[in-house]
Amino acid sequence: MSGGVYGGDEVGAIIFDVGHQNLRVGYGGEDTPKAEIPTTLGVWEEPADSSGIDCNNVTKKHYNVDVTAIQVRKKDMEIVSLMKDGMIDDWDMFERLTEYTYKQRLHALSEHHPILMTECPWNTRLKREKLLELMFEKFNVPAMYICKNAVLAAYANGRSTAMVVDSGATHTSAVPVHDGYVITQGIVKSPLGGDFITMQCRQFFEEKDIELVPACLVASKDVVRERDPPRWTKRPGPQPSSSWLSYMVRELLQDFQMNCLQVSDSPYDEDMANTLPMKHYEFPTGYNDDFGSIRLMIPEALFDPSNVKGVGASILGVGPLVTTSVGMCDMDIRPSLYGSVVVTGGNSCLQGFSERLNRDLASKTPPSMRLKIISANSSSERRYGAWIGGSILSSLGSFQQMWLSRQEYEESGKLILERCA
Ligand SMILES: Nc1ncnc2c1ncn2[C@@H]1O[C@H](COP(=O)(O)OP(=O)(O)OP(=O)(O)O)[C@@H](O)[C@H]1O
Ligand SMILES: [Mg+2]
Secondary structure (H helix, E strand, C coil), rough: HHHHHHCCCCCCEEEEEEEECEEEEEEEEEEECCCCEEEEEEEEEEEEECCCCCCCCCEEEEEEECHHHHHHHCCCCCCEEEEECCCCCCHHEEEEEEEHHHHHHHHCCCCCCCEEEECCCCCHHHHHHHHHHHHHHHCCCEEEEEHHHHHHHHHHHHCCCCEEEEEECCCCCEEEEEEEEEEHCEEEEEEHHHEEEEEEEEHHHHHCCCCCCCCHEEEECCCCCEEEECEEEEECCCCCHHHHHHHHHHHHHHHHHHHHHHHCCCCHHHHHHHCCCCCCEEEECCEEEECCHHHHHHHHHHHHHHHHHCCCCCCCCCHHHHHHHHHHCHHCCCHHHCEEEEEHHHHHCCCCHHHHHHHHCCCCCCCCCCCCCCCCCCHHHCHHHHHHHHHHHHHHHHHHHCCCCCEHHHHHHHHHHHCCC
């Protein structure tokens, strides 16, 4: 143990994997996280004086955390993300979320468990320092470690060298990992992730005049025939904010995405798309229809954004993200990157994602290059890639000497962060 400091009690480590959509959290050594909690919070303000008489215009911020509390329809409650560009941005909100997580979801005391936190490969030094300070000083954790999510996703798939393709909510990235370290100059990303697909779906329904009403606003509905106007009644209650409504509509569209969309196994072709079996989908209002070619057309943008309105030519599809990234790495390691292309992130659970990536890469790499796409079979393993890697790493005997202990933090301060690659 470096400095012989963290005693390595038999208490399980807690793994935190934070993303734009969710925080995934649970105990090291387990297969899946204990909880998935949205990293968007309901935020509302009230006069600071509880009598309601607000003489000095002083207000107090309140936070609604987790799925149920966010769904509460409350006038003037805004839905706000605590993340920005893959990194923690609002530390107050992150603190609330962490408090809630320990107390309500893990029923654990922060001072009892070492924690392993994931970070995106482009996290800044200042943000890492802030995280270290918050966890040691506010949450009194006994030990901590910070690890790049791409490295952990590679570990989860049994690799320490890999090209990690992570398609999450807000972006898709290609991150080369060599011997457990990210090759920083090879990181390539695009803003096309699951949220972009959601936006495309939203546009499609708006153009078709299909009203998108989240289930929590529907009190009752009648059964109607396919494509007939829906007959439904609205649940009474206060008028929600537009950010709340957008969030709820996003949830509704994500359900459509998961159930209906599919990535075409070759570049989109209208005639071929028309031969795809139709899929029936019913909205919370009772409106229902069969969907065909659109099921392939919307996700096509991930692989070929060139035809999408408003998307600049500089934005790369998934295949070019990978080839560009590999091209920025040393010649010597290119074969090992192409030989282990790890696919992870919730948006990669779209049916056909890995198959299409395989096809697009095969057509761009020389036949002599061995290409292997590694994607976990179950969608939960793919969604939890980084978390699972953290769970594995934290339970390895050889990792125990890596923890940054409280004593080391007290002695050397933020300098100890240099031990986290
Ligand atoms: N089974 C599925 N089929 C299709 N899409 C899915 C599926 N499961 C999750 N998604 C999509 O994956 C996205 C969330 O992915 P993920 O949980 O990896 O994001 P995140 O890590 O929280 O966010 P980010 O990586 O942007 O910081 C959402 O857009 C969601 O719609
Ligand atoms: Mg992510």
